[in-house]
Amino acid sequence: xxxxxxxxxxFLTPAVLFFLVVFLYPILRTILMSFFHITSITDGIGEWTxxxxxxxxxxxxxxxxxxxxxxxxxxxxxxxxxxxSLSLLFGxxxxxxxxxxxxxxxxxYLPNIVSAVALxxxxxxxxxxxxxxxxxxFFTALHLDSLAKIQWLDNDHKFYAxxxxxxxxxxxxxxxxxxxxxxxxxxxxxEAATIDGAGKFAQFRFxxxxxxxxxxxxxxxMWTVTxxxxxxxxxxxxxxxxxxxxxxxxxxxxxxxxxxxxxxxxRDAGVSAAIGVIxxxxxxxxxxxxxxxxxxxxxxx
Amino acid sequence: xxxxxxxxxxxxxxxxxxxGYIILLLWVLFTFVLLGWVFGASLSTTPEIFKGNALKFESxxxxxxxxxxWSGSNVSEFFVNSLVYAxxxxxxxxxxxxxxxxxxSRYTFKLNKLIQTGFASAMGVPAVMVILPLFxxxxxxxxxxxxxxxxxxxxxxxxxxxxxxxxxxxxxxxxNISRTYEEAAAIDGCPPMKTFWKIMFPxxxxxxxxxxxxxxxxxxxxxxxxxxxxxxDKLRSVAVGLYGMINSMxxxxxxxxxxxxVVIVFLPTFILYIxxxxxxxxxxxxxxxx
Numbered sequence: 001x002x003x004x005x006x007x008x009x010x011f012l013t014p015a016v017l018f019f020l021v022v023f024l025y026p027i028l029r030t031i032l033m034s035f036f037h038i039t040s041i042t043d044g045i046g047e048w049t050x051x052x053x054x055x056x057x058x059x060x061x062x063x064x065x066x067x068x069x070x071x072x073x074x075x076x077x078x079x080x081x082x083x084x085s086l087s088l089l090f091g092x093x094x095x096x097x098x099x100x101x102x103x104x105x106x107x108x109y110l111p112n113i114v115s116a117v118a119l120x121x122x123x124x125x126x127x128x129x130x131x132x133x134x135x136x137x138f139f140t141a142l143h144l145d146s147l148a149k150i151q152w153l154d155n156d157h158k159f160y161a162x163x164x165x166x167x168x169x170x171x172x173x174x175x176x177x178x179x180x181x182x183x184x185x186x187x188x189x190x191e192a193a194t195i196d197g198a199g200k201f202a203q204f205r206f207x208x209x210x211x212x213x214x215x216x217x218x219x220x221x222m223w224t225v226t227x228x229x230x231x232x233x234x235x236x237x238x239x240x241x242x243x244x245x246x247x248x249x250x251x252x253x254x255x256x257x258x259x260x261x262x263x264x265x266x267r268d269a270g271v272s273a274a275i276g277v278i279x280x281x282x283x284x285x286x287x288x289x290x291x292x293x294x295x296x297x298x299x300x301x
Numbered sequence: 302x303x304x305x306x307x308x309x310x311x312x313x314x315x316x317x318x319x320x321g322y323i324i325l326l327l328w329v330l331f332t333f334v335l336l337g338w339v340f341g342a343s344l345s346t347t348p349e350i351f352k353g354n355a356l357k358f359e360s361x362x363x364x365x366x367x368x369x370x371w372s373g374s375n376v377s378e379f380f381v382n383s384l385v386y387a388x389x390x391x392x393x394x395x396x397x398x399x400x401x402x403x404x405x406s407r408y409t410f411k412l413n414k415l416i417q418t419g420f421a422s423a424m425g426v427p428a429v430m431v432i433l434p435l436f437x438x439x440x441x442x443x444x445x446x447x448x449x450x451x452x453x454x455x456x457x458x459x460x461x462x463x464x465x466x467x468x469x470x471x472x473x474x475x476x477n478i479s480r481t482y483e484e485a486a487a488i489d490g491c492p493p494m495k496t497f498w499k500i501m502f503p504x505x506x507x508x509x510x511x512x513x514x515x516x517x518x519x520x521x522x523x524x525x526x527x528x529x530x531x532x533x534d535k536l537r538s539v540a541v542g543l544y545g546m547i548n549s550m551x552x553x554x555x556x557x558x559x560x561x562x563v564v565i566v567f568l569p570t571f572i573l574y575i576x577x578x579x580x581x582x583x584x585x586x587x588x589x590x591x
Contacts, residue, residue: 004493008404011497015401015464016416022461023423026431033433041433042441090328093321097314106578107329110336113574113581115522117540118567121547122339125559132353134334173585180586200317221425228427232524236544250429257433269433276429283425 027280033273041257041269048270055274065275068247071159071234075248076227079163083170084219090171091178092204105179109172116169120236123165128152153237158245162237170226174219181215182208217290224286228279249275343367343560350556366561374549375534376562379542384569385452386538387520390459391513394467397460399509402471403497407480417472420465428462428525436529445532455530459520467512470584474508475501511584514577518570539566 034055036048059065090108094101111119127134130151139148152161189207198206231250238246242255253275256268315322342355344362349355370376405413435458444450478501486496502509520538527538537545543566550559574581 004408007493008408008410010494011400011404012416014397015468018397018461018464019416019419019423022435022458023426023431023465024419026434027426029434030430041437043437044441090325093318093325096318096321098318098321098325099315102579104325104329105582106574107332108325109578109582109585110332110571110574113518113522113570114567115524115540115543115570117524117543117547118563121543121559121563122335125547125556126338126342127335131351132355134338137353176582176585225425225427229429229525232540236547250427253429257436269437272429273433276427276433279427280430283427287425 030273030276033270034277036270038269038273039267041267041272043269051270055268055271056278059271059274059278064242064244064247065249065252067244068249068252071246072227072230072248074159075163075166075230076224079167079170079227080220080223082163082167083174084216084223086167087171087174087219088178090175091182092208094175094179095182096200105176108175111169112172114169116232117236119169120165120233123161123168124153124236127165128161153239155245158237158243162233162246165237166230166233170223174223177215177219177222178212181212181218185211213294217294220290221287224283228283249279339560340564342557343564345557347554347556347558350560363557366557367565369555370558370561370565374546374558374562375542376539376546376565378535379537379539380565382536382542383521383539386456386459387517389456390463390520391516393456393460394463394516395509395513398464398467398512399471399502399505400497402468403475403501405468406472406476407483417469420468423465424469432525432529439530445530448533448535451530451532451536455527455536458526458530459523462526463516463519467516470512470515471505471508474505478504511580514573514581515584518573518581521570 033048035051035053037051037055038048094105098104126132130136130153133152135150135152136148139145150157152158185208190203193203193207229250230248231254234246234248234251237243238251242252253272256275257272258267338355341358342350343366344364345355345358346360346363349357349359371380405417439445439454444454482500482504483493483496486500487493491499522540523538524540524544527536527541528544531537531541534542534545543562546562547559550556
């Protein structure tokens with residue numbers, strides 16, 4: 001098509017401006033900030049003190065930050081295993097030719113459109129409630145009194161309570177990614193396999209699994225991106241400001257940015273910036289590792 | 302909805318699929334119990350909820366919980382805020398991103414690849430990477446002390462954050478439309494910009510509607526930006542407002558009212574979903590390459 005310079009410029013400028021102001025400039029400045037000590041976030045560059053890498057080094061020597069990273073790592077790993085395997089299971093079932101496929105799919109995806117605050121409140125105030133909770137009534141009805149007595153939100157159980165509630169809301173999204181991948185595999189493969197006498201499990205192992213490598217990569221990347229932004233759920237499940245059971249790096253960053261009343265530590269926007277950079281680096285790292293480790297271009301379908 | 306096809310039930314096949322049905326049914330049942338109970342509790346009373354009789358409605362249905370939550374706990378204010386934020390952002394996003402997506406998908410020029418890569422990477426950047434400089438910029442300009450300016454800034458942020466996703470999503474739609482339409486228009490002497498607004502823009506309608514639904518749900522449920530950039534209660538979105546309400550509820554002890562507020566917050570996206578679930582589900586994977 002013929003080039004039309006004025007039109008290209010006119011049509012692109014607003015979007016690119018938004019991108020420069022909301023993404024590019026802040027990202028570069030955050031990286032710069034992470035090497036400085038900044039008492040107040042509104043301080044100009046002149047008031048910053050250069051610290052080199054010490055923000056990063058200090059962070060990893062702070063036990064609360066290390067705890068927050070450990071929590072996030074567990075959410076990423078355990079949650080990832082739970083969500084990706086459950087969603088794959090649902091994806092395989094949904095594409096196996098069952099009835100009411102659309103209805104099932106719509107209901108399983110439903111939690112994804114509910115506000116995280118509303119969803120977390122349902123879990124906190126209903127499912128885990130020690131007075132009238134779903135788990136309590138369920139186990140009481142089964143006469144499993146020892147299970148019914150468990151305080152799901154005490155310090156020993158809180159982390160896993162948070163993890164399961166979060167996973168419940170995430171399954172639908174990843175299920176849709178799996179489904180779209182499975183549906184792209186030609187049904188002829190399965191027909192041929194059925195004729196050759198391969199059962200459902202053999203078909204999954206020898207057809208579905210190898211052809212889904214690329215989709216697996218997408219799933220891991222998306223899971224990592226959402227995990228690194230983990231914050232609302234942690235805030236809702238925390239009973240005190242720096243709850244060691246549920247704190248994640250972003251909550252630590254929030255405390256460092258705005259202070260937390262009396263507890264924890266002094267404010268330092270430079271340290272907050274360093275946390276942001278670390279989280280972004282994790283996304284880049286996982287993305288690169290996935291691309292290196294999982295090659296999906298050796299299979300054409 | 303598609304017309305159900307009349308097919309004879311193949312019992313042998315259905316039996317083989319039985320484990321699948323059972324797993325899905327259990328999950329769906331749990332979802333129904335969770336949402337259904339919360340909805341029921343929102344029409345009950347706090348003492349009944351605590352006795353475990355939330356769904357017996359011994360004293361009738363208490364719609365006044367909704368009235369109380371709506372007017373008494375500021376929910377109406379948060380609700381209107383979110384509605385305004387989401388509506389304006391959605392409209393501006395289309396006006397900003399549709400032309401950009403069109404140009405990026407149709408023309409080859411020097412910066413094209415770079416802009417696309419930039420937008421695609423921005424979708425993976427955690428929000429914490431951008432909020433610090435933005436906050437310092439906005440705070441030092443004194444915007445946080447002015448309600449109107451703060452509101453405008455918040456909407457601009459919602460727009461900016463969603464620009465990369467919206468553009469990338471719409472690009473696939475434009476590149477799927479045949480070029481013959483523009484060629485025909487050019488032969489008839491229609492200038493390219495007019496061709497876009499009169500012909501291409503209406504043709505991408507399905508994509509525009511789908512991405513708008515997503516943007517609406519995203520902005521409606523947004524939490525982090527509103528938490529940091531809304532300086533007062535007057536400006537908060539439903540998600541942050543609800544969070545504040547739940548915290549204060551710990552002191553007032555109005556559980557029924559709290560569940561009513563939860564339902565009010567999730568109702569708009571839920572209603573959208575009931576009518577548009579097929580479109581939403583189709584759109585989720587539309588923006589991602591497998």
